[in-house]
Amino acid sequence: MKKILIYLEPNKEVLKRTSYELISAAKILSEQLNIGFLGVLVNGTESQVKSAGEYGLTEVIMVNNAILNDYSLTSYAKVISETAKSSDCDILLFAGNASGLELAPRVAAKLSAGYISDCIALESAGGQITAKKPVYAGKAVITSKIKTETQVFALRPNVFTAVKTSTTDVAIKNLEIYITQEDVKSKVVSLTKNEGKLDVLEADIIVSGGRGIKAPENYNLIELLADSFGAAVGASRAVVDAGWRPHTEQVGQTGKTVSPSLYVACGISGAIQHLAGMSTSKIILAINKDKDAPIFKVADYGIVGDLFAVIPKLSEKIHEFKK
Amino acid sequence: MNILVCISRVPDTTTRVIVGADGKSIDNSGVKYILNPYDEYAVEEGLRLREKNGGIVTAVTVGNDTGKEILRTVLAMGVDKAMIVKTDSLYDSFFVANNLAEVAKSLNPDIILLGKQSIDFDSLQVPSILAELLGLPSVSVVTGLTIEGTDVKAEREIEGGKEVVETSLPCIISTQKGLNDPRYPKLPDIMKAKSKPIEEINAIESEPRISVIGMEIPSKKRLGKILTDSDEDINELVKLLHEEAKII
Numbered sequence: 006m007k008k009i010l011i012y013l014e015p016n017k018e019v020l021k022r023t024s025y026e027l028i029s030a031a032k033i034l035s036e037q038l039n040i041g042f043l044g045v046l047v048n049g050t051e052s053q054v055k056s057a058g059e060y061g062l063t064e065v066i067m068v069n070n071a072i073l074n075d076y077s078l079t080s081y082a083k084v085i086s087e088t089a090k091s092s093d094c095d096i097l098l099f100a101g102n103a104s105g106l107e108l109a110p111r112v113a114a115k116l117s118a119g120y121i122s123d124c125i126a127l128e129s130a131g132g133q134i135t136a137k138k139p140v141y142a143g144k145a146v147i148t149s150k151i152k153t154e155t156q157v158f159a160l161r162p163n164v165f166t167a168v169k170t171s172t173t174d175v176a177i178k179n180l181e182i183y184i185t186q187e188d189v190k191s192k193v194v195s196l197t198k199n200e201g202k203l204d205v206l207e208a209d210i211i212v213s214g215g216r217g218i219k220a221p222e223n224y225n226l227i228e229l230l231a232d233s234f235g236a237a238v239g240a241s242r243a244v245v246d247a248g249w250r251p252h253t254e255q256v257g258q259t260g261k262t263v264s265p266s267l268y269v270a271c272g273i274s275g276a277i278q279h280l281a282g283m284s285t286s287k288i289i290l291a292i293n294k295d296k297d298a299p300i301f302k303v304a305d306y307g308i309v310g311d312l313f314a315v316i317p318k319l320s321e322k323i324h325e326f327k328k
Numbered sequence: 329m330n331i332l333v334c335i336s337r338v339p340d341t342t343t344r345v346i347v348g349a350d351g352k353s354i355d356n357s358g359v360k361y362i363l364n365p366y367d368e369y370a371v372e373e374g375l376r377l378r379e380k381n382g383g384i385v386t387a388v389t390v391g392n393d394t395g396k397e398i399l400r401t402v403l404a405m406g407v408d409k410a411m412i413v414k415t416d417s418l419y420d421s422f423f424v425a426n427n428l429a430e431v432a433k434s435l436n437p438d439i440i441l442l443g444k445q446s447i448d449f450d451s452l453q454v455p456s457i458l459a460e461l462l463g464l465p466s467v468s469v470v471t472g473l474t475i476e477g478t479d480v481k482a483e484r485e486i487e488g489g490k491e492v493v494e495t496s497l498p499c500i501i502s503t504q505k506g507l508n509d510p511r512y513p514k515l516p517d518i519m520k521a522k523s524k525p526i527e528e529i530n531a532i533e534s535e536p537r538i539s540v541i542g543m544e545i546p547s548k549k550r551l552g553k554i555l556t557d558s559d560e561d562i563n564e565l566v567k568l569l570h571e572e573a574k575i576i
Contacts, residue, residue, distance in 0.1 A: 078493075079465060103486035107468045110421070110453045114460035119537030120421070122451045135541060140449050141354065144345040148541045190465035191495035196486075204488035210575070234576070252506045253485065258341050258447060259365050259505055267575045278341045288573045289550065290565075296554075305550050305573065306565055310557025318559065322566045323576060 006132060009035055009042035010094035012085055013065070014104065015049055019056040023100035023160075025167035028060040030127060030160060031098055032170075037129040040096075045088045047081060048073050054175050061170035066092055066180050072189065076104075079190040082111035087182045089116060089155070096134070101159040102206075109159045119151030122159040125285065134158075142258040142281030162206070163264050164285065205256060208237030210267045211286075213256055215241035215279075217272020217293060217312055221249035226316045227271060233323040234267070241273045257282035272312045275300030292316065329383035331374045332437035333407065334428050334454070335367040336389060336446040337398045345545065352540045353418075363398040366443025368510035369503035373473060374441050375406045376508065381475075383438075384408040388431050390424045392416050396526055403521035404513030410524065415531035420538045421453035427531050428454070429461040437498065444469045444502040455502035466500035467493045471507050 009031045014021045024044075031042040043064035044057055054065050068084050085108065089097055097112060099105035101123050113120035125146070126137040135150045136158055151157075205211050212231040214224060221244075231238045240250040242257050256263055258278040268286035273279060275291070275298055283289070284303060291304040292312050301307045308315055339345075340360040348355040363371075374385040386409040387402045389395040399410040413427045432440060445452040452468065459466035471490070472483030478497040483490055485504060513521070553568065555561035569575045 078467075082460070103469065103484070106452045107456055107466075110456035111460045114422075114425075114457045120453060120457075121538065122453060138451075139546070140543070141339065141343070141345045142341070142447055142450060143546070144343075145347065145354070145543050146546050147352070147543045149538050150541060151537060152535075152539055153537050191467060191493050191499070193491050194481075194494045195492045196489060197491075198489040202488075206487045255505070262450075267569075267573065276342075277344070284546070284548070288569075288575060290569075301552075301554055303548075303550055304552065304554070306568060307552075307554040308557055308561065308565060309554060315557050315562065318562050319565065322562055323569075326566050326570065326576060 008094040009096040013044040026165040058175040076193040077189040080188040086115040099159040113157040118155035119153040120157040203237035210236035212269040213239035215273030233320040329381040370441035372510040404518040425457035465495040468502040
């Protein structure tokens with residue numbers, strides 16, 4: 006193995022949190038494998054590069070080109086694979102987010118590389134990287150390794166810890182890659198943020214409601230509790246299929262897979278499909294009136310009680326506590 | 329319009345996963361298999377495109393003979409032609425994408441639709457790898473699609489919002505819940521589908537790029553502190569969330 010390349014993604018003046026998670030994961034791998042690691046940043050800024058230094062990155066390849074101003078999957082895939090080749094990197098790390106999960110397989114295909122997505126742990130022994138990844142919606146975990154020389158991994162967000170180090174100086178290397186409009190086969194033309202609403206994929210705390218909420222208008226209780234925690238609102242499949250909540254909020258096998266610091270399940274029985282989407286949460290709190298509900302088997306904390314009585318009280322106590 | 333839909337056969341969502349005797353794959357006994365739920369949106373979208381623009385919808389799957397079951401399901405939904413790329417070997421995403429690419433080259437479709445992921449390995453790899461192998465544009469995790477002439481506008485989910493991607497035919501779209509409401513096949517169509525032909529071709533074998541070392545059932549130790557709904561217990565919970573879990 007030669008070198009690790011990390012795909013860095015900008016977020017305003019700094020980088021996305023997932024990029025720092027990748028840097029920290031790469032740092033550990035590089036020490037174990039005794040190889041170097043560097044980042045690639047497309048049309049980035051100096052402040053973004055500088056922020057990477059706070060996590061111990063020492064080298065960034067910057068690719069700047071006006072054609073890359075509008076995000077295009079096909080041109081970005083070309084840029085990253087060309088960067089890997091020209092900088093002699095054979096281990097590539099991507100965030101397992103919306104953009105990474107589209108880019109990484111394309112880059113892997115371009116480099117004739119094996120690719121493991123949704124990694125929740127990377128280990129290296131005897132110069133070989135092994136990756137753990139959930140399968141069957143998290144009901145099982147497989148450990149696997151890549152047999153090709155070039156290896157691509159996408160890391161599940163919020164699982165690897167971003168660790169600040171003593172700030173390092175980051176050497177910037179500018180790289181020119183030949184890109185034309187021909188490489189832009191698709192292009193992002195607009196981006197709408199869910200105004201004022203925290204997304205379950207980005208939230209550190211999630212409060213979800215299930216069938217126990219009984220009617221869509223009662224969801225204000227879930228919102229109340231979410232508000233006191235500063236949490237995002239999630240939903241079980243039952244309430245999404247009933248049309249009470251949008252599918253963007255659905256957590257579970259045919260919804261989103263999340264691993265927040267705290268997951269609060271209110272009136273959710275804990276069907277296997279739901280557990281699949283949230284079982285890697287760091288702490289799970291369940292509120293359910295049925296003491297035998299399966300959700301309590303995976304809960305760190307549980308309250309057996311009527312959510313209509315419990316939520317207002319709990320929400321008030323948290324507000325009081327925070328003051 | 330020439331529409332290709334790629335589908336896969338996966339364990340039902342209610343399956344309890346047990347590790348098989350080899351220690352690295354699922355124990356198949358008693359497992360019920362279904363059409364991958366995300367592929368239903370792909371099939372439905374293919375059928376709607378045909379209803380609007382005319383043309384034919386071909387469904388293809390890669391796997392052993394059991395894959396014919398899901399081909400019968402989508403024939404009953406209204407797909408015109410069904411194909412199976414046969415293999416008995418264990419395969420990875422590159423193997424599947426390679427074989428789908430061969431089928432696509434022979435059929436030359438205007439659009440290829442696939443579910444955003446199959447709910448067995450949950451890898452989200454095949455649509456993008458296939459696109460790269462064919463040199464085509466692709467949009468993943470699509471919840472809205474409009475096609476006019478060869479202009480394609482696809483809406484996709486991203487963290488905290490949505491983005492709209494413009495591209496053109498031919499292209500590859502991977503489908504997400506929310507794109508449409510898949511139809512249920514009607515009983516007479518299910519009966520008719522049983523006797524429809526399924527074209528069989530042999531897979532092109534290739535060296536797997538991934539090797540699985542082991543499979544385990546995750547068992548994160550949970551604290552399991554179950555409280556009542558009394559005021560004292562709710563106070564206790566807030567205290568635990570602060571002192572023990574360090575969340576608030």
